[in-house]
Amino acid sequence: MSKQKRFFLTEDEIPRYWYNIQADMKHKPMLPVNPKTHQPMSLDELSTLFARECAWQELNQTDAWIEIPEEVREYYKYYRSTPLVRAYGLEQALETPAHIYFKNESVSPVGSHKLNSALAQAYYCKQEGVTNVTTETGAGQWGCALSYAAKLFGLEAAVYQVKISYEQKPYRRSIMQTFGAQVTPSPSMSTRAGKNILTKCPNHQGSLGTAISEAVELAMTTPEKCKYTLGSVMSHVSLHQTIIGLEAEKQLEMAGEYPDMVFACFGGGSNFSGICFPFMRHNILEGKTTRFIAAEPASCPKLTRGKFMLDYGDEAGYTPLLPMYTLGHNFRPANIHAGGLRYHGAGTIVSQLKKDGLMEAVDVNQIESFEAGILFAKSEGIIPAPESTHAIAACVREANHCKQTGEQKVLLFNLTGHGLIDMAAYDQYLAGNLNNFTPSDAEISMNLDEVKNL
Amino acid sequence: MSKQKRFFLTEDEIPRYWYNIQADMKHKPMLPVNPKTHQPMSLDELSTLFARECAWQELNQTDAWIEIPEEVREYYKYYRSTPLVRAYGLEQALETPAHIYFKNESVSPVGSHKLNSALAQAYYCKQEGVTNVTTETGAGQWGCALSYAAKLFGLEAAVYQVKISYEQKPYRRSIMQTFGAQVTPSPSMSTRAGKNILTKCPNHQGSLGTAISEAVELAMTTPEKCKYTLGSVMSHVSLHQTIIGLEAEKQLEMAGEYPDMVFACFGGGSNFSGICFPFMRHNILEGKTTRFIAAEPASCPKLTRGKFMLDYGDEAGYTPLLPMYTLGHNFRPANIHAGGLRYHGAGTIVSQLKKDGLMEAVDVNQIESFEAGILFAKSEGIIPAPESTHAIAACVREANHCKQTGEQKVLLFNLTGHGLIDMAAYDQYLAGNLNNFTPSDAEISMNLDEVKNL
Numbered sequence: 001m002s003k004q005k006r007f008f009l010t011e012d013e014i015p016r017y018w019y020n021i022q023a024d025m026k027h028k029p030m031l032p033v034n035p036k037t038h039q040p041m042s043l044d045e046l047s048t049l050f051a052r053e054c055a056w057q058e059l060n061q062t063d064a065w066i067e068i069p070e071e072v073r074e075y076y077k078y079y080r081s082t083p084l085v086r087a088y089g090l091e092q093a094l095e096t097p098a099h100i101y102f103k104n105e106s107v108s109p110v111g112s113h114k115l116n117s118a119l120a121q122a123y124y125c126k127q128e129g130v131t132n133v134t135t136e137t138g139a140g141q142w143g144c145a146l147s148y149a150a151k152l153f154g155l156e157a158a159v160y161q162v163k164i165s166y167e168q169k170p171y172r173r174s175i176m177q178t179f180g181a182q183v184t185p186s187p188s189m190s191t192r193a194g195k196n197i198l199t200k201c202p203n204h205q206g207s208l209g210t211a212i213s214e215a216v217e218l219a220m221t222t223p224e225k226c227k228y229t230l231g232s233v234m235s236h237v238s239l240h241q242t243i244i245g246l247e248a249e250k251q252l253e254m255a256g257e258y259p260d261m262v263f264a265c266f267g268g269g270s271n272f273s274g275i276c277f278p279f280m281r282h283n284i285l286e287g288k289t290t291r292f293i294a295a296e297p298a299s300c301p302k303l304t305r306g307k308f309m310l311d312y313g314d315e316a317g318y319t320p321l322l323p324m325y326t327l328g329h330n331f332r333p334a335n336i337h338a339g340g341l342r343y344h345g346a347g348t349i350v351s352q353l354k355k356d357g358l359m360e361a362v363d364v365n366q367i368e369s370f371e372a373g374i375l376f377a378k379s380e381g382i383i384p385a386p387e388s389t390h391a392i393a394a395c396v397r398e399a400n401h402c403k404q405t406g407e408q409k410v411l412l413f414n415l416t417g418h419g420l421i422d423m424a425a426y427d428q429y430l431a432g433n434l435n436n437f438t439p440s441d442a443e444i445s446m447n448l449d450e451v452k453n454l
Numbered sequence: 455m456s457k458q459k460r461f462f463l464t465e466d467e468i469p470r471y472w473y474n475i476q477a478d479m480k481h482k483p484m485l486p487v488n489p490k491t492h493q494p495m496s497l498d499e500l501s502t503l504f505a506r507e508c509a510w511q512e513l514n515q516t517d518a519w520i521e522i523p524e525e526v527r528e529y530y531k532y533y534r535s536t537p538l539v540r541a542y543g544l545e546q547a548l549e550t551p552a553h554i555y556f557k558n559e560s561v562s563p564v565g566s567h568k569l570n571s572a573l574a575q576a577y578y579c580k581q582e583g584v585t586n587v588t589t590e591t592g593a594g595q596w597g598c599a600l601s602y603a604a605k606l607f608g609l610e611a612a613v614y615q616v617k618i619s620y621e622q623k624p625y626r627r628s629i630m631q632t633f634g635a636q637v638t639p640s641p642s643m644s645t646r647a648g649k650n651i652l653t654k655c656p657n658h659q660g661s662l663g664t665a666i667s668e669a670v671e672l673a674m675t676t677p678e679k680c681k682y683t684l685g686s687v688m689s690h691v692s693l694h695q696t697i698i699g700l701e702a703e704k705q706l707e708m709a710g711e712y713p714d715m716v717f718a719c720f721g722g723g724s725n726f727s728g729i730c731f732p733f734m735r736h737n738i739l740e741g742k743t744t745r746f747i748a749a750e751p752a753s754c755p756k757l758t759r760g761k762f763m764l765d766y767g768d769e770a771g772y773t774p775l776l777p778m779y780t781l782g783h784n785f786r787p788a789n790i791h792a793g794g795l796r797y798h799g800a801g802t803i804v805s806q807l808k809k810d811g812l813m814e815a816v817d818v819n820q821i822e823s824f825e826a827g828i829l830f831a832k833s834e835g836i837i838p839a840p841e842s843t844h845a846i847a848a849c850v851r852e853a854n855h856c857k858q859t860g861e862q863k864v865l866l867f868n869l870t871g872h873g874l875i876d877m878a879a880y881d882q883y884l885a886g887n888l889n890n891f892t893p894s895d896a897e898i899s900m901n902l903d904e905v906k907n908l
Contacts, residue, residue, distance in 0.1 A: 174880050175880075
């Protein structure tokens with residue numbers, strides 16, 4: 001009998017609500033804190049930075065389901081549902097009895113899951129009379145998504161891209177420019193935050209924290225017309241990404257399966273939240289026992305080696321203080337190719353879930369991640385983004401474990417994006433020129449010491 | 455009411471037969487000719503070069519439907535059906551009353567339609583005990599597809615890539631290498647054909663014709679173990695690509711529409727054949743009046759300015775003589791970014807159809823093609839391959855015409871692939887550095903004169 005490989009939903013079956021896990025959590029995540037007053041941020045305060053609807057979602061800890069605006073749903077139909085794929089090729093290559101599935105977010109127009117939230121944020125900005133949006137981007141996945149969403153809703157977009165990625169991945173910059181965005185390598189001389197950093201350290205290669213500072217600063221110059229948007233970390237971004245897991249749940253049902261373990265790469269938490277929270281709901285409410293694994297780079301190990309504390313989301317200290325697992329907002333991650341994972345902290349929801357033992361984290365070295373990426377490319381035909389390879393590597397570890405034990409576990413991972421723009425990284429791997437990076441305990445302690453009295 | 459944007463088939467609805475238009479053509483295309491005997495090639499003769507099953511399909515002018523092997527259908531499920539998309543965004547941008555649809559072949563694992571035939575050819579080679587395959591590639595779309603298909607079926611692949619593309623598109627080379635293929639820039643010193651060309655012209659930038667010569671020569675060294683594969687031109691390749699149009703027909707039916715005009719970019723004819731032949735069948739058999747438009751680059755205008763005559767498929771003259779529209783096998787097309795369209799001739803079936811007035815051809819300059827590409831990217835979110843932009847440009851012309859006349863025509867084009875690997879070309883366009891190229895009448899005549907006594 002022929003085996004079904006891919007599972008799709010009809011346009012009518014695409015979810016109409018995002019899932020807000022905050023409403024179901026027993027221990028609510030702490031809310032963002034005003035650094036001056038040390039009080040939780042109010043809706044008004046948060047709305048100076050973000051679209052008001054996003055700020056409202058950020059603080060919403062009571063409504064489990066939030067309706068997706070019709071205009072956003074119409075644009076979702078351009079690429080959703082994304083396929084849920086049974087990875088027969090990978091299973092065969094690993095000779096594992098495990099059933100491996102992946103949710104293929106790489107088929108979105110911009111090549112990653114980031115569009116799920118970009119469309120929502122751009123829509124809310126437009127609704128509220130905003131004309132300009134700013135943001136930061138690392139590898140450029142979020143920047144591409146926001147540039148395209150801004151174009152669709154008639155907004156001007158200014159993107160600060162981490163300098164190392166701007167140079168490593170020139171095609172991503174071109175894509176943003178093709179969509180009409182203005183792209184600046186960060187740190188730049190165009191903001192106070194950028195100037196300060198370049199003065200202290202003229203060869204600074206950039207970090208997400210620095211680029212956020214620059215984008216926030218630009219947005220704050222005309223807060224009524226211009227809003228800041230963020231591709232991860234914040235709770236409203238996690239909310240928008242739950243469309244991934246909600247679809248996957250229905251699609252797995254079509255396959256007659258339910259996941260034993262779910263894997264996602266981890267930068268700030270957007271795709272992890274997206275694929276995991278809808279399943280985690282059943283752990284919280286119905287006592288299911290699915291395990292959720294965040295796969296972070298060993299070079300930026302906020303969940304496995306960071307501390308839970310109040311910290312800034314950006315390098316210059318412009319953002320609210322966030323209660324989160326962090327390596328310190330001055331932490332400078334090594335220049336790994338998975339630029340989207342080079343962030344010092346984890347979102348507030350994920351941080352609380354980790355604290356409460358509702359999820360796990362593992363770290364993956366760069367070389368292991370690319371090995372997994374190549375294996376996946378050869379067996380499934382899709383070149384994965386360097387970020388996604390971390391989830392694949394974690395899943396491969398478990399599939400190999402299943403081979404030893406004979407367990408037929410159902411494993412699900414999120415393929416956040418394709419790596420077609422990242423072939424230079426694959427070239428380096430194939431040439432044997434990739435390295436692993438692991439920060440020392442001393443380096444991490446030093447950074448955290450700077451943060452502890454915020 | 456919500457408008458449906460994308461149409462999919464279930465795995466069970468994916469066609470089980472390819473459509474062989476040769477069987478339904480009133481004037482059959484002439485068969486490939488042995489240059490020594492000037493007789494039509496026999497099955498045995500053709501089988502020294504191609505897999506025997508491909509050679510059989512090449513010569514088959516009687517069976518309208520040829521079954522797709524089950525193993526190939528299983529691999530088709532990895533990405534088929536590809537979506538048929540109603541281009542609401544593009545329609546809105548053009549303010550046209552036309553209904554524009556595109557078949558999105560860019561979602562295949564390797565990013566283009568080329569996999570449809572690569573899987574079939576690799577499968578037949580494997581079945582026949584072949585261990586190695588060779589081929590040429592221009593932009594690299596076909597090379598990537600064959601490299602991946604070879605990997606799936608356990609074959610070694612050697613790819614000669616046109617030098618200008620090898621240099622312009624290094625990521626495509628990396629993708630082929632990631633799949634395990636051996637990639638050589640052509641012309642190379644590794645074959646007699648390559649050496650001869652480099653001796654005459656040391657700075658030769660390569661052409662598809664030259665790369666074919668090299669791949670054919672390599673295959674002929676051990677014909678029992680190694681077969682040559684081709685990504686376009688040949689009738690069996692067109693056959694495999696009809697899966698595109700057969701799906702599109704069912705999908706348009708779901709949308710309650712039938713195309714008035716179908717547009718495809720034109721290099722050797724593979725995607726044109728694929729999307730057009732299933733619809734053309736209804737013109738031939740039932741008197742439908744759909745118009746079929748091949749959009750070729752003005753720099754390589756075989757259909758609009760070439761002559762119908764016997765010519766070689768490659769520069770060195772290793773292939774059979776093909777009865778086709780050609781610019782002469784020594785024609786050196788300008789270095790446009792649409793590397794996949796830089797071929798001197800058109801397949802034998804398309805050439806006969808053009809001669810019989812069953813299809814039309816238009817030429818498109820490079821700058822117009824990129825203008826259309828950018829418009830499409832901004833309105834539909836997908837960056838199209840430089841090849842595909844030619845089909846978009848031709849469709850845009852007609853959509854603009856419909857705006858003038860008020861006609862609500864149904865227009866369908868094939869999006870052969872994405873342009874994510876081609877962002878350097880978009881950069882040049884955005885910087886105003888792209889040029890148009892048009893060969894002079896004298897240049898074309900001179901080349902054709904060399905061919906006329908073959």
